[in-house]
Amino acid sequence: MINNYLEGKIPMELGSLPNLLELNFAKNYLFGTIPLSLGNLSTLHKLSLSHNNLVGNIPSQLAQLSNLEHLSLSFNNLSGMIFDTGSLEGPFGSFQVCNVQIYGDFVVHIGSFTGETSKFSVGDKVICKVDYDRRKLIAPNHTCMHMLNFALREVLGNHVDQKGSIVLPEKLRFDFSHGKPVKPDKLRKIASIVNEQIKAELDVFSKEATLIDAKRINGL
Structure with a gap:
């Protein structure tokens, strides 16, 4: 159902569909929050809800889908506030943050390395510099x-x-x-x-x- 003109909220009933492997509602006019019931789709391999008008937080239940290999929620208005950009600087050099997304209970910083090792290590101390x-x-x-x-x-x-x-x-x-x-x-x-x-x-x-x-x- 990609790239149509579907409007309205994502039906909660989708969460009860058996053996669903892929769900793609990208590039529509969906709004509202992501139903918690989608966390019941244990067989789901791919979920794409990008380029809609979804709001709110991403349900942590999605992080429990063990078979999920691809999740796309970009270009929505989840939480309303746009993310900060800037850099994380440490012994690895500098990591330029150009995007930030929430996935389950994780805040994922997306960007690119410039500098020495191009690699984070557990325990690294970093200096966060926001683009004020x-x-x-x-x-x-x-x-x-x-x-x-x-x-x-x-x-x-x-x-x-x-x-x-x-x-x-x-x-x-x-x-x-x-x-x-x-x-x-x-x-x-x-x-x-x-x-x-x-x-x-x-x-x-x-x-x-x-x-x-x-x-x-x-x-x-």
Whole structure:
């Protein structure tokens, strides 16, 4: 079912298909989270869900599929936040990180070596250097995403629910549920609220909070 125009969520029922060897839903318009039931496909050898609009975390159940030889989840919006790039430097030389993906309980850093051995060893001490010039472009868009969430709820109501997002150096996208088209006058009001907050140059700060407390923060 690759490269079609399929829309909607991945059916949970897929997880009950017996003897399935390959599942390919790449290059469609699928959204939502990856069903935990896919972790039941013990016979699966290949799973491709790349180039969709999936969000959320990758289920750790996928890491338990002993027969899985190929997993492709690239070009989705899993977790919403774009990864940092930079380098890991140590006795092996320098490893340039150009991509970061989550697989089960692992955070996989993808890139290339420049330098001496071109090899990591257990116990190596490394210095992590983040590309802060790139992050400085991402951070304001991340803040604006929360401002947009706040404005949407102020204008459309608290029923607005985030369905996905992507935060990049050059832009942001925010997917939400509303049930009907947003009228032009309301769009202008939403944009006005966000622009007013930007012009106010409000202080931005970080604070650790429990999940329960975080959910009470309007716009978060």
